[in-house]
Amino acid sequence: MSGEVNIKRLAQELNISIATVSKALNDSYEISLKTKNRVWTLAKELNYTPNPAASNLRSNKTKTIAVIIPCVANNFFSLAIKGIEEIARQYGYHVLIYQTHEDTEMEMSFTNSLLNGRVDGILTSVSSNEYNNEYYKNLVNKIPMVFFDRVYEELDTFKVTTDDYQISYTATEHLIEQGCTKIAYLYGLEKLPAGRARFLGYCDALQAHGLLAAEDLVVHYSEDEANNLQNIKTLFQQQAPDALFSSIEEFIIPAYSACQELQLQIPKDVKILSFCNMSSAKLLNPSLTTITQPAFEIGNEAAKCLFKVLNKRGIGDDKDIVLQSTLIKRASTGG
Amino acid sequence: MSGEVNIKRLAQELNISIATVSKALNDSYEISLKTKNRVWTLAKELNYTPNPAASNLRSNKTKTIAVIIPCVANNFFSLAIKGIEEIARQYGYHVLIYQTHEDTEMEMSFTNSLLNGRVDGILTSVSSNEYNNEYYKNLVNKIPMVFFDRVYEELDTFKVTTDDYQISYTATEHLIEQGCTKIAYLYGLEKLPAGRARFLGYCDALQAHGLLAAEDLVVHYSEDEANNLQNIKTLFQQQAPDALFSSIEEFIIPAYSACQELQLQIPKDVKILSFCNMSSAKLLNPSLTTITQPAFEIGNEAAKCLFKVLNKRGIGDDKDIVLQSTLIKRASTGG
DNA sequence: TTTAATTACGTAAACGTTTTCGGATTACAG
DNA sequence: CTGTAATCCGAAAACGTTTACGTAATTAAA
Numbered sequence: 163m164s165g166e167v168n169i170k171r172l173a174q175e176l177n178i179s180i181a182t183v184s185k186a187l188n189d190s191y192e193i194s195l196k197t198k199n200r201v202w203t204l205a206k207e208l209n210y211t212p213n214p215a216a217s218n219l220r221s222n223k224t225k226t227i228a229v230i231i232p233c234v235a236n237n238f239f240s241l242a243i244k245g246i247e248e249i250a251r252q253y254g255y256h257v258l259i260y261q262t263h264e265d266t267e268m269e270m271s272f273t274n275s276l277l278n279g280r281v282d283g284i285l286t287s288v289s290s291n292e293y294n295n296e297y298y299k300n301l302v303n304k305i306p307m308v309f310f311d312r313v314y315e316e317l318d319t320f321k322v323t324t325d326d327y328q329i330s331y332t333a334t335e336h337l338i339e340q341g342c343t344k345i346a347y348l349y350g351l352e353k354l355p356a357g358r359a360r361f362l363g364y365c366d367a368l369q370a371h372g373l374l375a376a377e378d379l380v381v382h383y384s385e386d387e388a389n390n391l392q393n394i395k396t397l398f399q400q401q402a403p404d405a406l407f408s409s410i411e412e413f414i415i416p417a418y419s420a421c422q423e424l425q426l427q428i429p430k431d432v433k434i435l436s437f438c439n440m441s442s443a444k445l446l447n448p449s450l451t452t453i454t455q456p457a458f459e460i461g462n463e464a465a466k467c468l469f470k471v472l473n474k475r476g477i478g479d480d481k482d483i484v485l486q487s488t489l490i491k492r493a494s495t496g497g
Numbered sequence: 498m499s500g501e502v503n504i505k506r507l508a509q510e511l512n513i514s515i516a517t518v519s520k521a522l523n524d525s526y527e528i529s530l531k532t533k534n535r536v537w538t539l540a541k542e543l544n545y546t547p548n549p550a551a552s553n554l555r556s557n558k559t560k561t562i563a564v565i566i567p568c569v570a571n572n573f574f575s576l577a578i579k580g581i582e583e584i585a586r587q588y589g590y591h592v593l594i595y596q597t598h599e600d601t602e603m604e605m606s607f608t609n610s611l612l613n614g615r616v617d618g619i620l621t622s623v624s625s626n627e628y629n630n631e632y633y634k635n636l637v638n639k640i641p642m643v644f645f646d647r648v649y650e651e652l653d654t655f656k657v658t659t660d661d662y663q664i665s666y667t668a669t670e671h672l673i674e675q676g677c678t679k680i681a682y683l684y685g686l687e688k689l690p691a692g693r694a695r696f697l698g699y700c701d702a703l704q705a706h707g708l709l710a711a712e713d714l715v716v717h718y719s720e721d722e723a724n725n726l727q728n729i730k731t732l733f734q735q736q737a738p739d740a741l742f743s744s745i746e747e748f749i750i751p752a753y754s755a756c757q758e759l760q761l762q763i764p765k766d767v768k769i770l771s772f773c774n775m776s777s778a779k780l781l782n783p784s785l786t787t788i789t790q791p792a793f794e795i796g797n798e799a800a801k802c803l804f805k806v807l808n809k810r811g812i813g814d815d816k817d818i819v820l821q822s823t824l825i826k827r828a829s830t831g832g
Numbered sequence: 833t834t835t836a837a838t839t840a841c842g843t844a845a846a847c848g849t850t851t852t853c854g855g856a857t858t859a860c861a862g
Numbered sequence: 863c864t865g866t867a868a869t870c871c872g873a874a875a876a877c878g879t880t881t882a883c884g885t886a887a888t889t890a891a892a
Contacts, residue, residue: 168878179842184880194840211613215553216878219847224550226593235579235793240570247569247596256615258561259594261582278546280591418780442775445753447782458570503848514872519850529870551848554877838889844882851876858869 167208176200187212218279226256227468228276230286232264232312237411237439238457239287242310245461246285253469255282264385266292277304283468285461287312293353306471310464311455312354320467320476322483324455326356329487330363330409333435333453337405338371340495342433345373346403348394348417350383350410360409360437379403383410391416398424398432405495408436414450433495437487448493455487502543511535522547553614561591562803563611565621567599567647572746572774573792574622577645580796581620588804590617599720601627612639618803620796622647628688641806645799646790647689655802655811657818659790661691664822665698665744668770668788672740673706675830677768680708681738683729683752685718685745695744695772714738718745726751733759733767740830743771749785768830772822783828790822 169187173180178197186193186201193201204210218224229246231239243259250257258281262268266289276284283306288294295314301307302319310322337345347364351357365375378401381393394416397403406417414436418428426432428448438452463483470476504522508515513532521528521536528536539545553559564581566574578594585592593616597603601624611619618641623629630649636642637654645657672680682699686692700710713736716728729751732738741752749771753763761767763783770786778785798818805811 166878170878180879181843181881182841184878185841188880192840197840209609211610213554213613213878214615215550215559216847217880218550219548219554219849220878220880222847233579234569234582235572235575237570240575243594244568244570244596247594257594259578259582259592261579274544275546278548280549415776415780440775440777441750442777442781445750445782446777446780447784449782501848505848515849516851516873517871519848520871523850527870532870548848551877552850554879555848555850557877834892836889836891839887841884841886843884846881847879849877852874854871854873856869856871859867860865861867862863862865 167210168213169210172201172204172208172210176204222279224256224280224282225254226258226281227465228258228260228272228281228284230260230262230269230272230284232262232287232289234259234261237441238311238455241439241457242287242461242464245458245463246465247461249462249465249469255469262289264289264291266294266297269294270297273301273305281305283307283472285310285464285468288314288354290351290354290357306468308464308468308471310460312351312356315355318481320464320471320479320481320483322460322464322467322485323356324460324485324487326359326487327363327366329453329489330360330407331367332363333451333489334364334367334407335371336451336489336491337407337433337435337495338367338373340405340429340433342405343373344379344401344403345405345407346379346381346397346401347375348381348383348406348408348410348413348436350408350412352382357409364407364409381413383412387412387416391419394420395424398426403432405433406435408434408438411436411438411440414438414440414446418446428494429496435489435495443490444492446494448496451492451495452490453487454490456485459485502545503548504545507536507539507543507545511539557614559591559615559617560589561593561616562800563593563595563607563616563619565595565597565604565607565619567597567622567624569594569596572776573646573790576774576792577622577796577799580793580798581800582796584797584800584804590804597624599624599626601629601632604629605632608636608640616640618642618807620645620799620803623649623689625686625689625692641803643799643803643806645795647686647691650690653816655799655806655814655816655818657795657799657802657820658691659795659820659822661694661822662698662701664788664824665695665742666702667698668786668824669699669702669742670706671786671824671826672742672768672770672830673702673708675740675764675768677740678708679714679736679738680740680742681714681716681732681736682710683716683718683741683743683745683748683771685743685747687717692744699742699744716748718747722747722751726754729755730759733761738767740768741770743769743773746771746773746775749773749775749781753781763829764831770824770830778825779827781829783831786827786830787825788822789825791820794820 169183173183186198260272269289285308287310298314302317308320313321368375381397384390435451439457443450443452504518508518521533595607604624620643622645633649637652643655648656703710716732719725773787774792778787
């Protein structure tokens, strides 16, 4: 009750050495079961928990990982965090969260501040505002890292992604099958492999069906929400597309709003589908056809990979892990 | 380049003592500006960052706070985290995340594991499955804590909440004004003050307008989603209410689904409003009238309060901070 | 019985900081 | 020239662990 309870205190009360207590607590083979039990029961009795700072300092292990993502207030990332946390919990690890807000400067500032032994490893989904390959090429040698969803290529680390190209191809074909011939593309993540893969899947599907991808039919994402709404409205007025393929969730609200304001009926006048992890997609007016990434599983898998690295396992494993997204057809692309 | 760069290394290269380097890095008044500059430039040159474990151990400060919440994959909490992180960043603090999944056992396990100096303070929104006041009464004496949204009463700590009673009262009146006379209540967070305040606001508003709150009109939240849908359907079949007041976001999907399945038109046959932080509320079919809590601001304010405590400020301040939710009227309660 | 191996524990040095205390130097007033 | 204060810096002890190494006691092998 009185005074802080540390390993020295345990040693005194049991009349054994500090070293023995430490070893007993860590279940070392050097200590007899009898002594271990004495230590364990007293530790529990006094509610002893080891001081993390002292432990980290001496052992160079923190039992902590960092998650660096653009933003937690995004369905994909919050689900991914949930997946990460589940695994971390199983391993008894703590999880630090850092939000970059799509800013590579922040990203570098965070990672740099983590290189001094604050964490054992890093999980990250990189920012979209810049392509920063060189920086990461250096970084991955300094600390165990796993990338998920938004990755850099050609890094010798585990990377967990989804089949962006294939699912975009499939989704585009779905629109074509529904009779669309002038499919506009709402382009996000342009500077990242994921974003380009999605766009390429769309382009190739168009081409395979004798349609052509025109730059006039592409709306590029703007951080200013008002711009996105305006740009989509302009797209409708100038090009009159019969479908919108949205590559990121952030386009959904301006897309629907634009249709409302221009009195376009979905799906009669225009069909819409989007990459999306909102649980409310099926309640939209009309319900939205989505490409849904397995966000929770991605986080889960990425965390598992990181722990493989931390535990020196999985040396020979394939480091490119690709999970499948699913196309969920709903009313917004319906007949 | 070679070897780890620590304070000793800096001292050697500059031919000064370790103590001087440490003090210079911390901008101590004991060190001349000239020496400070020498230290600072070399530190920058060698990319020196202090070892957190050593620093924590010696100084008993971690520059880290913990956020303990039910789940990150919830719009309210992910926004709150965003608000928390913003403030933490300003103070140069790191943020640990723990998810309880509404389990008080988890909650206690997490908090207990944080009492050994892993963090300087805790921000939390408590779990709903149990009312655990006694435990927290003890806890708040052991570590700086701030509660937000889901709080325990009568604790001498900062508590950041919203005007649950008042906004529920107002929202109920809105339904009454729209002509509803049989308003059902979808009851969540029953064991917490927030949940009870919402219910009370609803009850009192009914009473003030000559309506009565019947237990038959209350659906209690179940963790099994299928149950919620079924219970709402049963409610409609047995009671035929003309409005649903949903006290938590989780009821929205089953409520809308039930209406779809029973072919009830919103808002003609039944009006619906809900506590909700989904950005897509206005895109639902029909758009949803919501009580929206200022989630980001709540996180922001809670974090500010915690830093007040950590910096020994705000002693005389009012510790009950109440922010205003807003009722956003949309089609689901429209004429 | 002697020797080697095994078991169980202790000693003490680390880990990289922060901080107390004291010492040396300089400046300045008397 | 002396005494006092201010300024700047260093020595060394912490902080609570982990761990390499040593050692005594016991057991097994010869």
